[in-house]
Amino acid sequence: MSEHQHIGIPGYLGVFAFLFIATIITYVVALQDLDGMFFPGANTLVALAIAFAKMTFVVLFFMHVRWQSRLIWMAVVSGFFWLAIMFAYTLQDYLTRSVIGY
Amino acid sequence: MTHDDKHDDHYHPPGLQHQFDDMGQQMDSVTIGMWTFLAQEIMFFGGLFTAYLVFRSRFPMAFAAGSNHLDAFWGWLNTLVLIVSSLTMALAVFYAQKGNRNLQVVMIILTMIFGTVFLGVKAIEYTDKYNHGLVPVDGWNKVVPEGEDHGKEAARLSLPFETTVSAAESADGSDKPHPNPRGEFQITDADLDLVTMAQKEGFLTESEKIGYFxxxxxxxxxxxxxxxxxxxxxxxxxxxxxxxxxxxxGIMLWLLVMAWRNTFSADYYSPVEISGLYWHFVDIVWIFLFPLLYLLGRHFLAGGH
Amino acid sequence: MENVDSINTGEEKGEEKVNYLTNGFSVKSWLLTKDHKRIAIMYLISVSVFFVLGGIYAGLIRLELLTPASDLLESGSYNKVFTQHGVIMVFFYLIPAIPAVLGNFLLPIMIGAKDLAFPRINLLSLYIYWVGGSLTLFALMQGGVDTGWTFYTPYSTTFSNSFVMLVGLGVFINGFSSILTGLNFIVTTHTMRAPGMTWFRLPLFVWAQYATSLVMILGTPVVAITILLLAVERLTQTGIFDPALGGDPILFQHLFWFYSHPAVYIMILPSMGVISELISNFSRKKIFGYEFIAFSSIAIAVFGFLVWGHHMFVSGQSIYAGLVFSFLTMVVAVPSAIKVFNWTATMYKGSISYDTPMLYAIGFLGLFLIGGLTGLFLGSVGLTVHVTDTYFVVAHFHYVMVGGTVLGYLGGIHYWWPKMTGKMYSEFWGRISAMLVFIGFNLTFFPQFILGYQGMPRRYAAYPEEFQVLNIFSTAGASVLGIGMILPVIYLVGSLINGKSAGPNPWLLPGLEWRTSSPPPTFNFEKTPVVTWEAYSFGEDSGLDIEEARRESTVSPTA
Structure with missing residues (x-):
């Protein structure tokens, strides 16, 4: 894989611009009471959505996953999949304690 | 170590390890290896994120109160610093592929500078927490004897819409210092007000109804x-x-030496590439830490839900 | 077939060829080696030291339990003894044993590679293992640790006065050895396979190692961070596991078992890989359902991550979570059962030769069956309330760990011993030891099922008198088991001195590792092999001249 796959300087600057703006937005938005304006948890949702978007851009372009083999995609996805397993199965305990029994 | 003669017949490109047949195989191997390592890193930080998730889901108000003690401006600045360093890192890889030694070296140095700035800001923040009695271990905070007027701690940068409340400043905005003769962890009345407000509005969780009262x-x-x-x-x-x-x-320093010696070319740049992967990963962790630690719950002060 | 000539490396008479053992004799040539085979040998020695040490602790436990009173050891010392038995056996023997010794030695040879993908990282992982092990040994010499190998909070963070920090640090460091080994195996399997060695021509041992590596990569960091949190909490005497603050000890159990249940599969999966090799090769029959066994390894690795809550049924986790974990525990039994059925089907109408490795493999089948089925008892959320923390649990996991992992390990060591050393051990003593291990093991642990069902709790130095008879059986069995374990040390080491030369293919098998000399040269093969045959093909298509192999082999077990 010695072909150089990347998006060139303008591309890198574009990704950077996106990250920069997203960082400003996430900061400003966090000071607004979205929970009150929309629904409880809206602030959390927006903050995490922006973080995910930023992560996706870094992973795809700065880390070149966009051009990598399927195996690398699988490594990335399985990392997050296992993280999701840990979150989900731990929380299925904590979030159901008041539902049944405890 | 005696080498098998047969292996010396082959042409060995610079940087090719003995166990690989060609540079392509080596590049594939180190890339897969680095990503496997990063998957491992995800799970390493994942344990912490799980702990965060569990406690935040149980005690959101206490976590909001804690968030409000952090200085979101510094966190925000550090996010920008890391993003810029990620850009310079990506460009360092770019110029390594191009075999451009000078720009490569410049980019690596810039990355190191931004990394150091990040750590410097972190040190300022930690000192701030120490001064304000926010280190969560009793006895590890700054000792403020009773009755001594230490005034406001080092003036901090503040944006107009900044809403930090620290333990040294009372909630009503007066300059009255909080004595802390044994260097204990302290919270403020504002934290309790937040809980009272949540109780009135009726959105305390089951755990909170037991956990605060x-x-x-x-x-x-x-x-x-x-x-x-x-x-x-x-x-x-x-x-x-x-x-x-x-x-x-540390890795950057090693890269700098290698780049200085003009080691990298279009055929051999995998050390820069995989070090870049590591650097970007650390950046990504911060991209999540910033909203989770600094921002969530801040709107309670702004809007007073 | 021309490629066959290229990989037949019959030793030329008169001139001894340089192999990996004779390639340099200095201490430095060992300590700084990048050769995966030398690293495996150093692992073999280190792991054996820890195994003996853990065995001594086991002996102490059984001696104490010979009598109902707490007479040999008082309760505090007994706590330390069973904790150290657990810590050493789990973290320093069971987890590294098969991957780091057999996997390290054989994985590159089996896929036709010169070495692992990252030889220096491989050496680093050995050094990390040594550092972690030394720290733990140092802590034991300082006075040891008494929290149980699980380090449950808040006991380990607040109340225990023993060396939790040091042992924790040792385990933490050791975890990275395991992570790096797993990383190396994954990359090697992906990029280093010889021409023609497709995924479905890989020996099942390699599939098992691959699945194990997945668990190591995705599980081990979690226990690392958990123990780090525990250490910070113990240092600061405050933190997230401390109920006094509103912290949660059960979170520790969640994080701990997120790794430590899959860790059971780190122990058993490689052993299953060894057993797949043994069953097929010693039945001289292509393994039944290759793809099923290969994918069941992966399935176990994945599903193994979904069941950790069955260690916490009575801990106070929600009943809903208990139900889900209980159900998933039944699910994870399916791939294990697939393997057992396929092994049995492979033996059916095979021409079985009862050599030492095969005896171990057959022993494995019986013991793992009992261990697995009693696991289902314990996975049932209702029944487990009765047997939690009794000797039933102890017996169950020893049937899996010892009956599974240790027997697989011993079987593998015997099977590949001629390849690793070039020497043949005494078949007579081999069979004796295999049978002693099997008998001694059952005598030790079967009574414990009954004891547990009758309600004898684990982790106590004293017990009511009515339990004594079964405990005497158990201790007697332990001494038989001990002899069965010591014997191999004697005759295997003895074979190095006066063993017969084994030749490249003593078992007359088609696998790639049998097509290079014994011991193999430093880069494993004279020429990169080209694979044209399926795994476990005993017919003509394997390209192996059995008659020639028989002539070359000085010891022909089937002759």
Whole structure:
């Protein structure tokens, strides 16, 4: 894989611009009471959505996953999949304690 | 070590390890290896994020109170610093592929500078927490004897819409210092007000209804325990992240030496590439730490839900 | 077939060829080696030291339990003894044993590679293992640790006065050895396979190692961070596991078992890989359902991550979570059962030769069956309330760990011993030891099922008198088991001195590792092999001249 796959300087600057703006937005938005304006948890949702978007851009372009083999995609996805397993199965305990029994 | 003669017949490109047949195989191997390592890193930080998730889902108000003690401006600035360093890192890889030694060296140095700035800001923040009695271990905070007027701690940068409340400043905005003769972890009345407000609005969780109250009365000690847990998680998470930054800077130093010697070319740049992967990963961790630790819950002060 | 000539490396008479053992004799040539085979040998020695040490602790436990009173050891010392038995056996023997010794030695040879993808990282992982192990040994010499190998909070964070920090640090460091080994195996399997060695021509041992590596990569970091949190909490005397603050000890159990249940599969999966090799090769029959066994390894690795809550049924986790974990525990039994059925089907109408490795493999089948089925008892959320923390649990996991992992390990060591050393051990003593291990093991642990069902709790130095008879059986069995374990040390080491030369293919098998000399040269093969045959093909298509192999082999077990 010695072909150089990347998006060139303008591309890198574009990704950077996106990250920069997203960082400003996430900061400003966090000071607004979205929970009150929309629904409880809206602030959390927006903050995490922006973080995910930023992560996706870094992973795809700065880390070149966009051009990598399927195996690398699988490594990335399985990392997050296992993280999701840990979150989900731990929380299925904590979030159901008041539902049944405890 | 005696080498098998047969292996010396082959042409060995510079940088090719003996166990590989060609550069392509080596490049594939190190790339897969680095990503496997990063999957491991995801799970390493994942344990911390799980702990955060569990406690935040149980005690959101205490976590909001803890968030509000952090200075979001510094966190925000550090996010920008890391993003810029990610850009310079990506460009360092770009110029390594191009075989452009000078720009490569410049980019690596810039990355190191931004990494150091990040750690410097982190040090300022930690000092701030120490001064304000927010280190979650009793006795590890600055000792402020009774009755001594230490005034406001080092003036901090503040944006107009900044809403930090620290333990040294009372909630009503007066300059009255909080004495802390034994260097204990402290919370403020504002933290308790936040809980009271949530109770009035009726959105305390089941755990919070048990976790903040004794005999139906708001118990400041119990609230303090939960805020303390937030800061404990804050220090472990940011501390481990900072440790990764320090390791990253070490790797950068090594890269700098190699780049200086003009080691990298279009055929051989995998060390820059995989070090870049590591650097970007550490950046990604911070991209999540910033909203989770600094921002969530801040709107309670702004909007007063 | 021309490629066959290229990989037949019959030793030329008169001139000894340089192999990996004779390639340099200095201490430095060992300590700084990048050769995966030398690293495996150093692992073999280190792991054996820890195994003996853990065995001594086991002996102490059984001696103490010979009598109902707490007479040999008082309770505090007994706590330390069973904790150290657990810590050493789990973290320093069971987890590294098969991957780091057999996997390290054989994985590159089996896929036709010169070495692992990252030889220096491989050496680093050995050094990390040594550092972690030394720290733990140092802590034991300082006075040891008494929290149980699980380090449950808040006991380990607040109340225990023993060396939790040091042992924790040792385990933490050791975890990275395991992570790096797993990383190396994954990359090697992906990029280093010889021409023609497709995924479905890989020996099942390699599939098992691959699945194990997945668990190591995705599980081990979690226990690392958990123990780190525990250490910070113990240092600061405050933190997230402390109920006094509103912290949660059950979170520790969640994080701990997120790794430590899959860790069971780190122990058993490689052993299953060894057993797949043994069953097929010693039945001289292509393994039944290759793809099923290969994918069941992966399935176990994945599903193994979904069941950790069955260690916490009585801990106070929600009943809903208990139900889900209980159900998933039944699910994870399916791939294990697939393997057992396929092994049995492979033996059916095979021409079985009862050599030492095969005896171990057959022993494995019986013991793992009992261990697995009693696991289902314990996975049932209702029944487990009765047997939690009794000797039933102890017996169950020893049937899996010892009956599974240790027997697989011993079987593998015997099977590949001629390849690793070039020497043949005494078949007579081999069979004796295999049978002693099997008998001694059952005598030790079967009574414990009954004891547990009758309600004898684990982790106590004293017990009511009515339990004594079964405990005497158990201790007697332990001594038989001990002899069965010591014997191999004697005759295997003895074979190095006066063993017969084994030749490249003593078992007359088609696998790639049998097509290079014994011991193999430093880069494993004279020429990169080209694979044209399926795994476990005993017919003509394997391209192996059995008659020639028989002539070359000085010891022909089937002759």
């Amino acid at each position: 004794s005999n139906g009365e708001l118990d400041p000690e119990k609230v303090k325990g939960k805020v303390q847990i937030f800061f404990w998680i804050y220090f472990v998470m940011t501390g481990l992240h900072a440790l990764h930054m320090v390791v990253g800077l």
